[in-house]
Amino acid sequence: MKSCTRAASEAYTMNDAIASFARGGRGKNRHSVGNGKRRLLISTVMSLVLASSSISAIAAGLDCARATSSAEQTVCTLEGLRQADGRLSHVYGRLLGALPQQRVALRAAQLAWLKARDQCGANADCIDQRYQSRIADLQARLVDAVAYRPDAQDMAALGDLRALVEAERQREPTFPLDKVIEQLRIKTGVTSFDNVGGDGLDRAKFPTVRPKGVTPDEWKALQASGIDGGGENGTASYLLINLDGDGPRDLVIDTYSGGTGLFSCINTLSRKGGRFEGNYQRDGDDSLDGDGDDGTGQSCLYTLNGRGANQSGDWIRLRGRVYAAYRDSEYGVDDVYLIRPLTVVGEVPVLTVRYRYQLSVPVVQKKDDGHKTVTLESRLHTALTNALHSVGDEAARDAGSRTPLCPIPSTVKGDDREEYYSYGPGHYSYEIVGDMPIKVGNKCYLGRMVDWFGDYGKDGLTAEIWMREPGDAGADSEQTFTVHGIRTAIGTEMSIGKMAGDGGT
Numbered sequence: 001m002k003s004c005t006r007a008a009s010e011a012y013t014m015n016d017a018i019a020s021f022a023r024g025g026r027g028k029n030r031h032s033v034g035n036g037k038r039r040l041l042i043s044t045v046m047s048l049v050l051a052s053s054s055i056s057a058i059a060a061g062l063d064c065a066r067a068t069s070s071a072e073q074t075v076c077t078l079e080g081l082r083q084a085d086g087r088l089s090h091v092y093g094r095l096l097g098a099l100p101q102q103r104v105a106l107r108a109a110q111l112a113w114l115k116a117r118d119q120c121g122a123n124a125d126c127i128d129q130r131y132q133s134r135i136a137d138l139q140a141r142l143v144d145a146v147a148y149r150p151d152a153q154d155m156a157a158l159g160d161l162r163a164l165v166e167a168e169r170q171r172e173p174t175f176p177l178d179k180v181i182e183q184l185r186i187k188t189g190v191t192s193f194d195n196v197g198g199d200g201l202d203r204a205k206f207p208t209v210r211p212k213g214v215t216p217d218e219w220k221a222l223q224a225s226g227i228d229g230g231g232e233n234g235t236a237s238y239l240l241i242n243l244d245g246d247g248p249r250d251l252v253i254d255t256y257s258g259g260t261g262l263f264s265c266i267n268t269l270s271r272k273g274g275r276f277e278g279n280y281q282r283d284g285d286d287s288l289d290g291d292g293d294d295g296t297g298q299s300c301l302y303t304l305n306g307r308g309a310n311q312s313g314d315w316i317r318l319r320g321r322v323y324a325a326y327r328d329s330e331y332g333v334d335d336v337y338l339i340r341p342l343t344v345v346g347e348v349p350v351l352t353v354r355y356r357y358q359l360s361v362p363v364v365q366k367k368d369d370g371h372k373t374v375t376l377e378s379r380l381h382t383a384l385t386n387a388l389h390s391v392g393d394e395a396a397r398d399a400g401s402r403t404p405l406c407p408i409p410s411t412v413k414g415d416d417r418e419e420y421y422s423y424g425p426g427h428y429s430y431e432i433v434g435d436m437p438i439k440v441g442n443k444c445y446l447g448r449m450v451d452w453f454g455d456y457g458k459d460g461l462t463a464e465i466w467m468r469e470p471g472d473a474g475a476d477s478e479q480t481f482t483v484h485g486i487r488t489a490i491g492t493e494m495s496i497g498k499m500a501g502d503g504g505t
Helices: 004-022 035-060 070-077 079-098 100-118 124-146 152-171 176-184 216-225 378-390 414-421
Strands: 191-194 236-241 250-258 263-272 275-278 302-305 310-318 321-330 333-339 347-360 364-366 373-375 431-440 443-457 460-468 479-498
Touching (some): 070 100, 070 124, 079 100, 079 124, 100 124, 152 176, 152 310, 152 321, 152 347, 176 310, 176 333, 216 263, 216 275, 310 443, 321 443, 347 460, 364 479, 378 431, 378 460, 431 460
Antiparallel strands (some): 191 236, 236 250, 263 302, 310 321, 333 347, 347 479, 443 460, 460 479
């Protein structure tokens, strides 16, 4: 993005050129330009001056002192729209700097967008939608332009991780990834602490007394940086760890933001002199601007969803580099993303571990309170066991079927027939492994197996079968049965890809 001084200097140079052409020129080729050509050249240079003025205005944001259109006046009147305009200008300027070879095309596209914005007139909602859509588009392009690209050392680290998991898989195929991550996890040279307080209606706050393990020098840098994770109710934790190998420890901030997904944002700040600085900062800016990023929209290295996903993050070391090993799991799959800290995250090395399950329904089922049990009658147990044969043992297939799960009575007409093709709608908090018919004697029930995104522990897979009669969607009609699943790791794959699930970007 041009500075005001540079833009003014360029405009002055063009004005001088116009004057020179009008006088016939003063260089050695002054007689080579005829009157007609001179007028054409003057017109061309004038167009360039006007274009330069428009471009400078685009990069600097809307000048409310010169607002003329209804849309511009509306933007200047409303604080939210003024902030959106400043945000757009900031992201656009960063994109110009990141893609200098595309400046002409970017400017043309931005001028076209300004015309589209002005078509909103004084409609604030329309203007806001135009801004939000444009900001999102430019941020996506900026991420692609400035994101870290995995190098040969990163790919070698991915190969090492795969080799370790494969070797462990041969010894113990149930938890090969977990065991390898535990071996690689950085356990020394780290210090963790949390925000304090937060009792009752008070929010937890950054400590006022130096926590144990934090050196006086680090404490001084933390205080100078104004660090405070500031999540829901002030809930945040911190980890001091050397992320870049330069000696001083850097800072990892885990901020709990809550919401329906019980989200946490993990971000990293690098130690630079007497301060900790944002990992996405460019051009020497010391403070996190606006949304806490450099225009890419990335204020988190990655995020963790505590409800509606099976995710985790660990700091590991491979090939002399520190990585955030971010795991995002589903039924039959563990995806591990190797993320370089202190970077804008784009495509990253990915290790995929695949599993096969041996599924069964225990004859003795625990009731909801966990203290009482019930023994399934033989006919029902056989029906549930047979139903599991229609569920994939390596991958979930989600809800529904192309054919009716249970025979549709002739009395059922129209849209009511759809009831027989699926158990019903799902929910973000669990994963549908598959719908199936459950035939108990001569009676057919709708069945669904669910799990919690491959959540697996010492007791095996956390999963259930739900069963109900077709057409009877009441909660009282539903029966729930525990499914016992034992997994075996069957293979690994390497790739480069963007983080899926609720990760980071």
